[in-house]
């Protein structure tokens with residue numbers, strides 16, 4: 001383990017993407033309370049930025065700006081803070097480490113886009129770099145899996161199969177790039193509440209498995225084929241908790257989306273479209289219709305957490 005290098009005055013900047021789930025299959029809860037998942041993640045071009053700067057030893061502070069900044073906890077519940085502390089504890093080797101984290105959020109909070117998890121992944125990379133800890137990708141992935149189910153994927157990015165409780169990720173061989181519109185809800189959805197509702201609706205869920213059709217669609221790179229294969233077992237639970245999401249999904253399809261799916265535990269809806277022009281049109285239509293708070297055009301796949309110059 002190398003000693004920390006001289007402080008980096010301007011801080012280390014890491015950009016990290018949101019994820020959507022192209023499919024999310026959920027089994028019955030395991031004895032440890034987690035649900036077994038089979039999912040295909042895709043990282044999309046909606047990014048939070050995490051800046052890590054030196055602070056006094058033992059200090060782990062955090063500030064936020066941007067989308068939903070006021071709703072994010074600034075104590076040990078914050079995944080970026082937990083990531084920094086976990087890294088210091090496991091790999092700090094008794095060194096006098098501290099960090100001031102600053103996060104600029106574009107990913108809506110509690111949106112089903114793994115904003116918190118992505119911030120945890122970005123903080124791991126930013127702090128490891130700031131503190132000059134010589135960690136391999138594998139070591140970072142181990143810490144990421146400990147922090148949360150969606151954290152390892154945020155390091156890896158691209159399109160990946162997630163298994164276990166989502167923390168085991170393997171790249172998916174696929175082609176091409178896809179155009180998406182993300183429709184943001186007016187209120188967030190609590191992930192534990194969505195899972196509880198799922199268990200009520202589906203008390204005997206079978207072991208989760210990704211469909212062959214979705215994998216074939218990804219191999220073909222054909223958006224027309226991928227659209228109808230999008231699928232989320234948690235969608236009925238999200239619709240039960242936010243019934244207006246049904247209208248959001250229907251409106252997008254009426255305006256020509258190739259497919260529409262609630263991302264993760266929602267309430268963000270991901271619409272797959274043919275082209276950049278179609279994405280802009282759908283964005284305008286959804287916003288004008290008032291079915292979403294706001295909408296964004298994005299593309300995927302993009303890479304996972306990356307250091308910025």
Ligand code: ATP
Pocket residue numbers: 071072073077078079080108109110111112113114115116117119120150189191264265266
């Ligand atoms: P999940 O990954 O569980 O699907 P999500 O994508 O729906 O979550 P997040 O944006 O990760 O939503 O927020 C879920 C909760 O995580 C928030 O309500 C917030 O209390 C907590 N949280 C902790 N750290 C962060 C962070 N850095 N950014 C946003 N939320 C955070």
